[in-house]
Amino acid sequence: MSTRIFDIILPSDKIETLCELAEKSGAANVTVTASTEPGIAQMRIIASKIDRQQLLDRIQFALRHDEGWRVVISKPEAIIPHISSHDVSDEKQSPIKLMTASREELYQNIMSGAALDRNFIVLTFLSTIVAAIGLVENNVAVLVGAMVIAPLLGPNLAFAFGTAIGDKGLMIKGLRTAIIGMILAIGLSMTVPFLLPISLNGAELMGRTHVGFDGVVLALASGAAGALSITTGLSATLVGVMVAVALLPPAVTFGIMLSAGEMSLALGAFTLLAVNVVCVNLSAKFIFLTRGITARTWSEKKDAKQGMIISIGVWVALLSVLLFVIYTGRIG
Secondary structure (H helix, E strand, C coil): CCCEEEEEEEEHHHHHHHHHHHHHHCCCEEEEEECCCCCEEEEEEEECCCCHHHHHHHHHHHCCCCCCCEEEEECCCCCCCCCCHHHCCHHHCCCCCCCCCCHHHHHHHHHHHCCCCHHHHHHHHHHHHHHHHHHHCCCHHHHHHHHHHCCCHHHHHHHHHHHHHCCHHHHHHHHHHHHHHHHHHHHHHCCHHHHCCCCCCCHHHHCCCCCCHHHHHHHHHHHHHHHHHHHCCCCCHHHHHHHHHHHHHHHHHHHHHHHCCCHHHHHHHHHHHHHHHHHHHHHHHHHHHHCCCCCCCHHHHHHHHHHHHHHHHHHHHHHHHHHHHHHHCCCC
């Protein structure tokens, strides 16, 4: 369901302004109620077939000089009677391409997925152990199970999203969580040769020691699917599995081979991991860019545009170098 409910706490003298904004944006329903606090009012806007992002930006701009205002966005489980597409005229539609989820909704979802908390550490620990067992025992089912619980999608999307909106704090948070997750995965996997009798000739393990163009396509598709899943409000669980497939097995393989002293094989696994990290982030950035996700104000948009150009340029340059290495056959 694409409908959202905006519950707004605002100064009473701004009621008329926001009602006009809601009408111009084509909101389905607008109601205003008095508050127990003098000078404060409450407004509820049911936003259906409208450009919600544009409406949110206009509300924030209108209330920018006021204090104590709040906008709470919620998603209804059901609406009776159903709001049809005819409830909003075509003339009220924004020419801007619609996004299913607003920037503010995306920010909250992505922030929670990039948190470096106990859950992230535990899930990374468990998924690494399960992935290592699946690789060593050449068991695809166990390996897929590790992908289900691996929390690697969140921090990578947070870094890409932070670049898109020019939020340095979110970029740092996503990058920090991603790096710590990778270090943890590689460090844990390095203990496997000391704990389990392993054969380095297994198909699943050896399959992550060389790089092919098919792996590049998989990583690009994984990053794009991850960004699309979060922007459209769909479940990211299965997409998270795709990203984990691209990132966790080569990281674990790198740790195992490094600990076993197989430097050539470890280098191949590391190269595959590097290719996948670059591709996942690069494709996610392109999806955010094409979906029109950017900062709110003009100055923030300017900084975000510069940051996005630099970021994409760096990722493209890295990918070009890695593709050249693959093409020349120096690795794998």
